[in-house]
Amino acid sequence: MVIIASFVSTTKELNKRETTGKTIGLDVGLNHFLTDSEGNQVENPRHLRKSEKSLKRLQRRFSKTKKGSKNRVKLRQVLARKHLKVSRQRKDFAVKTARCVVQSNDLVAYEDLKVRNMIRNRHLSKSISDAAWTQFRQWVEYFGKVFGVVTVAVPPHGTSQNCSNCGEVVKKSLSTRTHVCPHCGHIQDRDWNAARNILEIGLRTVGHTGTLIASGDIDLCTGGETPLGKSSRFKEET
Template identity: 65%
Template structure:
């Protein structure tokens, strides 16, 4: 599934109608969830029927396109399914029992209730709300895709306006270019990541850099009278600043992940449980600002697009274990240099990256760098090690 996003340009009255559409979608989602709570064991088709009943019972709910009501019901059933999946998997902590939404910011349509203009630069809504025609602002071109390939559109309200996301049912594939290289990646707070070659990428710290401006904008919000227009304007400015930080972080994660995948044929990274790590209140803000989970998701995505191998390995002992001899060298978080009795002296993160690469290779190909020699990556070069792994993989598949 590919998603193309455009900004919607319309009149103030049209934006107010979109707000009504979003509130109606929220109502339908909450109402179907209430129906499930009262009648547990019902299926998605029963929620669809409840949507039809709702449309007759509430005139304003009937204005929303039938497929949009169904999409809202699907949101409820997906939350229910995720809850039961977490229970079945015995996920630690809270299982995510479905909650009623209070601040929904999107409404989703399937293949009806909307239409594109002949030049595919304008979007018109055709349901009972009659939001009208919006101009699509963006650099992407929808002419490359047939109308039946657009399976859904999602209207999203953000701090700086309204956006339309077109969900296109195609699989993105790019021509892979072999580089003969492989790396292990250790993410951190001092550096965004350190790889097994010893190269580092600086941590941009977008939130930290914007913290002073965010505090100033937050103070302005708190000083305004509740319910006033000036307070709403102050909230909008604060929201746009937070949105800018979020977009900077996402852009950095995408570009960095793309570079890593295109530069290597094999990438090993840590399978970090960030949800548990942010429970450390002293590091939670820095960990969230680094966006390790987002980076890992884009690594996995680009690995599929470019047909490269991206594997996540357990992070246990990657910092404590010596990458040369395999001995455990205990360190505190403040100890930044790995010093082993075998004579190995490395930066802590570089040592961890070498261990991550070794774990990834062993999990994927069965090649153990303990038998090949952990220092083989440097002594014989990436190309020789790559040939060894490629031979092992061909034998295992043959």
């Protein structure tokens, strides 16, 4: 129900979008769901994380029950309902976040996640974030078509290592959260730096030479558009 409602309100606004003159790069990660090239961050929604955890617990309990037992039958039903709930929540979050990002920009650049996951995410618990990222990306591309916004997936090579200010390579491990450039002195949150690189590559890819419009308000993304409420919030990071 929730999903249908937000979808309908979206299609109604078809072709209504005016160009914003804004372009944006997105870095998705585990610490935050995404960080954009202006430093805004969207957190992983807590309610979704909670549901995912309890779903996993439930799955473990289910697998321990005896085949053919009453308990197993009962748990199977609970599990099915829970599954449905989590997938609805995840979809709702992806739709909402993708929609607001696409609507506020003329170009959206993001990493090619399939490649990225193979490179960076090898050791990390994959299932949860992968599902969310993949779905998010699909919706970004979908809304891109709907609203006539350019969406571009860039190769992830070097996006976190290069300095977004001077372009030099600054090697850092996954645990290094801040980019500190010894070449030009640029200091920035790691993900923010990556998002700026992603935007830069995206712009190059589509052959834009125009200037970037510097930071503006992204109010579109702060409103609780869905009944699920505070699932995603943009937070200023300074």
